[in-house]
Amino acid sequence: MPKRPQRQRGRERVAALLQAGAAVFAERGYDAATMTEVAARAGASIGSLYQFFPTKELLAAGVLQEYLDGVYRQLEDLAGRAGALPAAQLADRLFGLLAAARAAYPAFAALVEGFGPLPAMTADIRKEMRRLIAAVLQARAPHLAPEALQALATATLQMMKAAAALDADASVPGRKAALAELQAMLRDYLAAQLS
Amino acid sequence: MPKRPQRQRGRERVAALLQAGAAVFAERGYDAATMTEVAARAGASIGSLYQFFPTKELLAAGVLQEYLDGVYRQLEDLAGRAGALPAAQLADRLFGLLAAARAAYPAFAALVEGFGPLPAMTADIRKEMRRLIAAVLQARAPHLAPEALQALATATLQMMKAAAALDADASVPGRKAALAELQAMLRDYLAAQLS
Amino acid sequence: MPKRPQRQRGRERVAALLQAGAAVFAERGYDAATMTEVAARAGASIGSLYQFFPTKELLAAGVLQEYLDGVYRQLEDLAGRAGALPAAQLADRLFGLLAAARAAYPAFAALVEGFGPLPAMTADIRKEMRRLIAAVLQARAPHLAPEALQALATATLQMMKAAAALDADASVPGRKAALAELQAMLRDYLAAQLS
Amino acid sequence: MPKRPQRQRGRERVAALLQAGAAVFAERGYDAATMTEVAARAGASIGSLYQFFPTKELLAAGVLQEYLDGVYRQLEDLAGRAGALPAAQLADRLFGLLAAARAAYPAFAALVEGFGPLPAMTADIRKEMRRLIAAVLQARAPHLAPEALQALATATLQMMKAAAALDADASVPGRKAALAELQAMLRDYLAAQLS
DNA sequence: TATGAATGAGGGTTCATTCAT
DNA sequence: CATGAATGAACCCTCATTCAT
Structure with a gap:
């Protein structure tokens, strides 16, 4: 725009x-x-x-778009290679993807959070994220019903966001261990669901 | 103040x-x-x-405190009854606690999010949340080592926040199903860890 | 009031x-x-x-009055003893009087200064000060014409204020020496005029 | 700034x-x-x-600076011509300088007075004034020791301020006569000290 | 008489946005 | 296109003063 x-x-x-x-x-x-x-x-x-x-909003949208482009591209790449990856490895890739993106683009957190003057955009963003994650998961488990896929993608996205939030908060003692716990949770879960 | x-x-x-x-x-x-x-x-x-x-900040702090008091009290209550609850049920209670609190106090989301003019407070808040969750978990599994407890509590808190975030976003199709997935994830996980 | x-x-x-x-x-x-x-x-x-x-003004007036009472009384005392004092000694007493009063009552400076919401009062205050100083001088030199006395008192008051201002400003290097200069100036002058 | x-x-x-x-x-x-x-x-x-x-303070500082520039320039001019002037005339020039400046810039009095939100500046201002007056006096009496010069300048500045204050207060009866007395005081004094 | 809550005009300051040069 | 001056609604906050209890 x-x-x-x-x-x-x-x-x-x-x-x-x-x-x-x-x-x-x-x-x-x-x-x-x-x-x-x-x-x-x-x-x-x-x-x-x-x-x-x-306007200030358009500037924010521009900044956001740059970052989203990177995230979307990574998810698309992952979808391309998902068929050849074990479920556990796929889970780990997804788990760390958002955290890495946030660490690389500190503005992400400030803009994506569900508040601010971009509420209309964020719904679309989350939708696209879910769509891409679903595509990743579908590449690994083509047999899944659309509804199950949807729920799986949504839950996975929440785990990714939780990982990113925790990864960004250096003030938490034992953060690494907790991240490992969450990661194991997602890994086991996806392994069971995608088989 | x-x-x-x-x-x-x-x-x-x-x-x-x-x-x-x-x-x-x-x-x-x-x-x-x-x-x-x-x-x-x-x-x-x-x-x-x-x-x-x-100041505006002190008003926000006052609002926040009211809500925190409620959440803290619920966690303390839960800690008191944790010994008598099956792990699965405990997990479900924790899973829904923050979501219910946010639904009851819509200002929670606007203020707790890790940003804004209350960054100093939020670190303390999260710390107290982790402490109380750890107390709940310890009541159920007294044998756990402190480090494991810490990691468990931190991971659980993230799951609770994820549940609250997802619960609050009515725009997500299949939200209920995804919530069920996350809930199962936490339930299985805690059941395994607390046994 | x-x-x-x-x-x-x-x-x-x-x-x-x-x-x-x-x-x-x-x-x-x-x-x-x-x-x-x-x-x-x-x-x-x-x-x-x-x-x-x-009102705030009346409070200020009350504070001011307390201090003025002290200053006025000192001047009246001095008038009573002026006949028995050498001119030089009288000059020295006058010279230090306001400075001492300001040092004892730090609010003096904040309120007497010719500004603020008390402009009507200050004219009266200065008039009274001049009247009392004139009385002191007249006690020592009863022969002086009223006009000369008036001018003498006004000039003396200015010197007293200058002394008080300089005495209060600790940031001036060589303040003591400068005060001595001013004091000598007033002493010589009054000695000449009152003889 | x-x-x-x-x-x-x-x-x-x-x-x-x-x-x-x-x-x-x-x-x-x-x-x-x-x-x-x-x-x-x-x-x-x-x-x-x-x-x-x-900020309001910076505006005041800007206003003050404009006036100070004028006063400083006049003192520098006077320093340039001091060598050629009799001491009595020099004293008269100094005596009237601040009074004239205040009359020309009525804001001077409101801002320079040793109070207000510019306390840090005023110390520097007074220092510069003393420095410039000392330069004027030294031009007329190069033999003076620095300490004596300092005290002389400080005392002279106080007399200049007293003259300005008295000159600005129209409510004083016999103001002109009193000003003449003060002027004579400074003139005699400087004539004696600068010879 | 003492207390503390209530009032609201007004003050300094910010900042997204517009526009003439 | 670039620049920087212009605009003004809106904001947070202060404080002398009043008044009910």
């Missing part, structure tokens, strides 16, 4: 703005982030920022 | 303010909630609100 | 309130001082404070 | 804001002055005011 840049310089600007936006959203959260700080960190003027992202 | 009311009228005011605060935080989220609306909804003047809750 | 207390307890209250008011005005200045803090420091309720000092 | 304007329009705005700020501070004093009135009087929006002066 933001205006597409036509020249090389414009594309660099957009990249810098998205990166600055990601950093500011990650540091301050959506509400506390200011367009002025984003522009300043990107080395651009406030007018320039609004040229490419006419 | 807020000034304690000393008269009957003050106590009623504080109760009304907390209720209004809970409603507004739940509807709008912490940042978008305004003190003016809270006061108006409580039928109080803005000055009255600030007399008892000198 | 404040309501006079009728009983022993009331008189103690008023004294405590005046002392607290002096402290708060001295620490924060007139505008930044709050009635709430004054009451709290006096161990009284806000309602009690307003019982005796119906 | 305030954001520097980079366009012609911005420079005009800043000038208008400083002028309006000076007027409002002069009329009402620092505390009672409101940013809203300053903006209105400058024909600017409140947002425009805050663009260039992000």
